[in-house]
Amino acid sequence: xxxxxxxxxxxxxxxxxxxxxxxxxxxxxxxxxxxxxxxxxxxxxxxxxxxxxxxxxxxxxxxxxxxxxxxxxxxxxxxxxxxxxxxxxxxxxxxxxxxxxxxxxxxxxxxxxxxxxxxxxxxxxxxxxxxxxxxxxxxxxxxxxxxxxxxxxxxxxxxxxxxxxxxxxxxxxxxxxxxxxxxxxxxxxxxxxxxxxxxxxxxxxx
Numbered sequence: 177x178x179x180x181x182x183x184x185x186x187x188x189x190x191x192x193x194x195x196x197x198x199x200x201x202x203x204x205x206x207x208x209x210x211x212x213x214x215x216x217x218x219x220x221x222x223x224x225x226x227x228x229x230x231x232x233x234x235x236x237x238x239x240x241x242x243x244x245x246x247x248x249x250x251x252x253x254x255x256x257x258x259x260x261x262x263x264x265x266x267x268x269x270x271x272x273x274x275x276x277x278x279x280x281x282x283x284x285x286x287x288x289x290x291x292x293x294x295x296x297x298x299x300x301x302x303x304x305x306x307x308x309x310x311x312x313x314x315x316x317x318x319x320x321x322x323x324x325x326x327x328x329x330x331x332x333x334x335x336x337x338x339x340x341x342x343x344x345x346x347x348x349x350x351x352x353x354x355x356x357x358x359x360x361x362x363x364x365x366x367x368x369x370x371x372x373x374x375x376x377x378x379x380x381x382x
Contacts, residue, residue, distance in 0.1 A: 181193055183226050184222065184223060184226055190355065190358050192223070192351040192355045192358070193226070193351075195350055195354055196348060196351040197227075197347060198227065198228075199344065199345065200229040201228060201338075202273050202338070202339055203273045203274055203335065203338055203339075204230050204232075204275065204277070205225075205228050205230075205231040205232075205277050205279060205335070206231065206233075206234070206245075206276055206278050206279065207221050207231065207232065207233045207234070207279045207327065207331075208235075208236070208239065208245065208281065208297070209221050209233055209234070209235045209236075209282070210237060210281060210282035210283075210286045210287075210290065211236070211237070212282075212283075212286070213281050213282055214235055220326040221233065221279075221327040223348070223352055223355065224327055224328035224331050224332075224348065227328075227351075228331075232244070237289075237290055238293045238294060239297065240293075240296070246296065248276055248278065249278075249296040251275065251276065252275070253275030254274065254275065255274040255276070255277055255278070255301045255302065255303045256277075256278045256279075256297060256300040256301070256302050256303065257277055257302075257304075257305070257331070257334050258291075258302050258303075258304070259305075260304070263303060263304035264301065264302065264303055264304065265303075265304055265305070265306070265337070266304065266305050266333075266334045266338050267338075267340075269303065269337075269338055270337065270338055270339065273339065277334060277335075277338075278297065278300065279327060279331055280297075281327045303334060305325075305330060305333040305334050305337060326352060328348050328349065328352045329348075329352065331345075331348070332346065
């Protein structure tokens with residue numbers, strides 16, 4: 177058994193935690209992860225979670241009976257990071273950032289199905305971002321269209337805009353790109369890539 181980082185839960189040769197200083201953003205980030213995303217070797221949402229103090233991660237597809245998610249949806253100041261008509265650009269909220277940012281970690285198709293299955297989440301005010309750089313998944317996982325980002329990329333962009341300080345959260349994107357590079361190097365030199373992250377528990381916070 178290879179040694180595993182206790183923070184990111186990846187084999188030590190694939191750990192990029194040294195590139196990700198812990199941050200405490202003004203806006204709490206809560207990630208709602210589709211179960212299929214949790215099985216991926218490169219899980220940008222988990223790296224995002226460990227990088228942000230006070231963040232939460234909850235796994236599932238339907239959250240109507242999830243007490244924590246229901247409470248968050250009912251709280252004033254909770255918004256959903258999701259593009260579309262009526263979404264407010266994050267940069268416009270810098271003066272009064274939201275208390276909580278809900279983020280869906282899923283493929284585009286999965287995310288749309290999750291919104292249909294969760295009317296309370298779909299009804300939240302929406303916040304959008306403008307991608308400053310391509311997805312960190314480039315070369316490893318195709319995005320459905322230009323401007324679509326990995327979860328950690330999108331959260332870093334959103335927090336940077338909400339706090340008026342993109343540079344503060346830029347290391348999250350740098351670390352993720354390095355994680356993807358390590359994965360690509362592993363596949364190219366014939367080593368077997370770690371496909372799953374051990375020890376994930378739904379609902380883990382902090």
